[in-house]
Amino acid sequence: MSQAHSLNAFRHWAVAFIVCNFNVDVGPEIEVIHPNAQFSPSDLSAICFNSFPERQDTETAEDLTFHFTIDNNSPDVSLGSPCPPYGSATTFYGCCVFRQEFDHSMKRSFNQRTLVLISNHEFPAFFLYILKQMTFSGVIGDPTALEAAYTQMLTWPAPSLGRHRLPFMGSLITLEIAPHPAFPLQGLAPSSSAAPNGVPASIYAYQPLGSWDDILPYLPSLSDLDVVYEKLLLGESVIALAKSPQVCSEAVSALVDLIRPIPYAGNVRPYMTMQSEFRSIGIDGGTPRPFIIGITNPFLLKRVLGATESNERSRPHVLYLPDSEGRVPIKRHHSLHHRNQTGFDMPGGIDPQLPPTKRSIKSDSTFMENIDMMLRAGTSTKNEIGSLVRRHFAELTAQYLAPVNRYLATSVSPNVISPGRDFRYANFSEADFLHSLSKHGSSVKFRGQSPLQRHRARDHLYESFCRSPNFYSWLDMKLSLEKEASAGLLSSGSATAVI
Amino acid sequence: MADPGAASAPKPSSSVKLVLLGEAAVGKSSLVMRFVNNDFQENKEPTIGAAFLTQKCNLPTRTIKFEIWDTAGQERFASLAPMYYRNAQAALVVYDITKASSLIKAQHWVAELQRQASPGIVIALVGNKFDLASTTAPSDATSNGDDADATEEQDEEGAETDARKVPTKTAKAYADEEGLLFFETSAKTGMNVTEVFTAIANAIPETSLKGSRGVGGQTSLGRQEDSARVNLTSGRDAAGPNGGCAC
Numbered sequence: 001m002s003q004a005h006s007l008n009a010f011r012h013w014a015v016a017f018i019v020c021n022f023n024v025d026v027g028p029e030i031e032v033i034h035p036n037a038q039f040s041p042s043d044l045s046a047i048c049f050n051s052f053p054e055r056q057d058t059e060t061a062e063d064l065t066f067h068f069t070i071d072n073n074s075p076d077v078s079l080g081s082p083c084p085p086y087g088s089a090t091t092f093y094g095c096c097v098f099r100q101e102f103d104h105s106m107k108r109s110f111n112q113r114t115l116v117l118i119s120n121h122e123f124p125a126f127f128l129y130i131l132k133q134m135t136f137s138g139v140i141g142d143p144t145a146l147e148a149a150y151t152q153m154l155t156w157p158a159p160s161l162g163r164h165r166l167p168f169m170g171s172l173i174t175l176e177i178a179p180h181p182a183f184p185l186q187g188l189a190p191s192s193s194a195a196p197n198g199v200p201a202s203i204y205a206y207q208p209l210g211s212w213d214d215i216l217p218y219l220p221s222l223s224d225l226d227v228v229y230e231k232l233l234l235g236e237s238v239i240a241l242a243k244s245p246q247v248c249s250e251a252v253s254a255l256v257d258l259i260r261p262i263p264y265a266g267n268v269r270p271y272m273t274m275q276s277e278f279r280s281i282g283i284d285g286g287t288p289r290p291f292i293i294g295i296t297n298p299f300l301l302k303r304v305l306g307a308t309e310s311n312e313r314s315r316p317h318v319l320y321l322p323d324s325e326g327r328v329p330i331k332r333h334h335s336l337h338h339r340n341q342t343g344f345d346m347p348g349g350i351d352p353q354l355p356p357t358k359r360s361i362k363s364d365s366t367f368m369e370n371i372d373m374m375l376r377a378g379t380s381t382k383n384e385i386g387s388l389v390r391r392h393f394a395e396l397t398a399q400y401l402a403p404v405n406r407y408l409a410t411s412v413s414p415n416v417i418s419p420g421r422d423f424r425y426a427n428f429s430e431a432d433f434l435h436s437l438s439k440h441g442s443s444v445k446f447r448g449q450s451p452l453q454r455h456r457a458r459d460h461l462y463e464s465f466c467r468s469p470n471f472y473s474w475l476d477m478k479l480s481l482e483k484e485a486s487a488g489l490l491s492s493g494s495a496t497a498v499i
Numbered sequence: 500m501a502d503p504g505a506a507s508a509p510k511p512s513s514s515v516k517l518v519l520l521g522e523a524a525v526g527k528s529s530l531v532m533r534f535v536n537n538d539f540q541e542n543k544e545p546t547i548g549a550a551f552l553t554q555k556c557n558l559p560t561r562t563i564k565f566e567i568w569d570t571a572g573q574e575r576f577a578s579l580a581p582m583y584y585r586n587a588q589a590a591l592v593v594y595d596i597t598k599a600s601s602l603i604k605a606q607h608w609v610a611e612l613q614r615q616a617s618p619g620i621v622i623a624l625v626g627n628k629f630d631l632a633s634t635t636a637p638s639d640a641t642s643n644g645d646d647a648d649a650t651e652e653q654d655e656e657g658a659e660t661d662a663r664k665v666p667t668k669t670a671k672a673y674a675d676e677e678g679l680l681f682f683e684t685s686a687k688t689g690m691n692v693t694e695v696f697t698a699i700a701n702a703i704p705e706t707s708l709k710g711s712r713g714v715g716g717q718t719s720l721g722r723q724e725d726s727a728r729v730n731l732t733s734g735r736d737a738a739g740p741n742g743g744c745a746c
Contacts, residue, residue: 133582136582137581137582144548144575144576144578144579147547148547148549148576149548151548152548152551155550155551167566167568169548169579169583170518170549170568170584170586171582171585172551172566
């Protein structure tokens with residue numbers, strides 16, 4: 001196999017492994033890029049800054065794992081996958097394992113290194129799994145481990161939809177690639193139950209990174225879940241502020257998953273730092289787009305909120321994820337003026353007080369109480385709460401979408417699929433749909449004292465959804481999957497059934 | 500052949516993780532290539548990290564699917580070895596019968612496996628490059644590691660002299676003492692290669708076999724059936740070295 005040919009085999013999966021080192025005098029710097037890749041200087045600097053936590057915490061003893069997303073400004077890096085999923089031509093996805101080790105010889109007494117894998121595929125759970133394998137017993141960035149991992153990946157067939165059995169450093173990994181990233185409930189138990197030898201039965205390429213079991217304890221209250229769910233459903237912007245890149249990036253990944261199969265139609269940036277480029281989320285001169293971002297710096301929150309205000313955009317919803325201090329209440333207490341509500345040292349000039357949020361969907365109190373009980377009991381096995389949360393919201397989303405699906409199925413001729421997809425868009429009438437909604441109803445429970453109020457809440461939520469970019473991203477996915485299914489491109493017949 | 504049921508019903512099949520360890524250039528990759536592809540290549544380039552291959556081995560009562568991790572022998576990769584032998588059910592520790600130091604290295608590997616690998620691991624000690632020894636009179640001369648530093652291959656092509664440096668007796672005695680399977684092989688001629696893998700397959704205790712994992716989109720239901728079948732045939736683990744591998 002020629003060198004160029006084999007490099008291509010690797011590039012089907014990823015661009016390169018990068019080892020970053022935090023040099024006290026000059027800041028983060030690149031130690032190794034393997035295999036060599038012609039990243040532009042601006043992308044290299046973005047990778048460096050995104051690969052380290054923003055605050056130094058001398059208590060950090062365990063490895064931090066997190067992921068980030070940056071724009072691909074490296075025209076000289078050749079990308080390509082011969083079959084779907086092709087990956088993104090405009091975005092790099094980075095997965096990191098950060099390690100801090102005490103070292104007397106260092107100026108700051110710490111040795112801080114990160115192993116990063118950059119890819120044009122957004123498979124964070126899978127890539128972090130392989131990075132953990134590489135760093136499990138050895139040094140971060142051990143050149144022989146990089147070489148062994150790289151050589152092994154050369155033998156992998158290019159990613160394609162369906163199941164892969166991939167040998168990697170002593171274990172066989174089963175990777176499932178769904179026909180669309182927004183397939184709901186990817187990687188949910190029972191398959192996530194690990195085999196006796198510690199290898200997970202299957203990793204789903206787009207499964208969320210974090211488990212709600214780990215994220216919920218950071219929430220100010222459990223009802224914040226309901227609040228943020230509705231924001232996400234309507235494609236509004238959300239900022240997750242945490243103290244570590246791991247918490248914020250896992251939260252972002254879990255949030256995007258909540259509304260699946262609706263693909264969140266905005267920019268998703270699991271971890272941004274002060275040095276990040278903000279045009280991508282429509283700040284500092286970009287096109288305003290909705291976004292979900294994870295940050296760890298309250299000053300950055302101030303900057304982003306300030307920029308959205310001056311833009312006259314709607315204020316992003318802020319999810320505060322401070323370090324947990326005891327029990328998470330079901331409902332947020334409104335009377336706590338005296339204490340810092342956010343749990344962060346906030347800079348002056350931003351109002352940590354969350355504006356009252358208007359919600360349409362009625363909270364499911366049984367669900368909330370169940371979660372509360374499980375959290376308090378503290379006996380739930382790994383992922384038990386997470387599965388419950390994911391199932392609850394997947395079901396809610398399916399119920400929510402049911403009237404739209406019914407309308408589309410009955411009012412639009414199923415046989416005509418135009419070469420473009422505009423036919424169905426053109427055919428969709430909001431008024432007709434709302435009429436059909438009032439006739440058939442929705443099984444989602446809405447808030448309101450009287451039936452009239454509940455109907456208003458319902459109509460408001462559907463109306464807002466149909467006008468949101470999420471509606472179009474969802475239609476887009478639905479139509480392309482139907483098209484592929486009719487062309488026989490999807491291996492499993494269940495592909496469209498779940499959408 | 501011995502099992503009347505084998506003809507009608509498909510035999511239970513299980514995956515076995517097997518790791519190859521040993522000094523650089525003793526012929527680990529060549530043994531695997533002979534076993535998997537029935538092929539041999541002179542001057543094979545050194546392995547980086549590890550290569551992964553699979554091969555089935557048909558026994559009278561069951562099929563073993565070897566998942567073979569052929570590790571790099573170069574010293575710089577030694578620190579990665581635990582990843583490869585972790586959870587391995589079988590190991591082939593290979594030395595070169597023409598290089599005394601390679602047996603010392605093999606003994607280190609055996610000791611490390613016995614210390615750190617899974618408790619029930621089946622280990623085979625394999626002396627490769629039998630084709631370089633004169634078959635008539637195995638020499639007893641043991642040059643004690645004077646050429647241990649010489650990493651170059653020292654096979655004098657075409658020379659009639661016996662290149663053997665490790666007497667069969669010495670290695671066999673050591674293997675017996677440690678309870679290892681022992682073979683001398685030639686990846687070049689194919690001698691004993693299949694036999695090594697078959698002997699390992701037979702030596703894997705039935706109880707340590709899992710159902711084959713996820714082969715060809717198997718459902719978990721299929722997997723359960725598999726393990727049930729394995730249970731049915733348990734107690735036949737002393738099947739002896741009859742039956743051959745699929746190559």
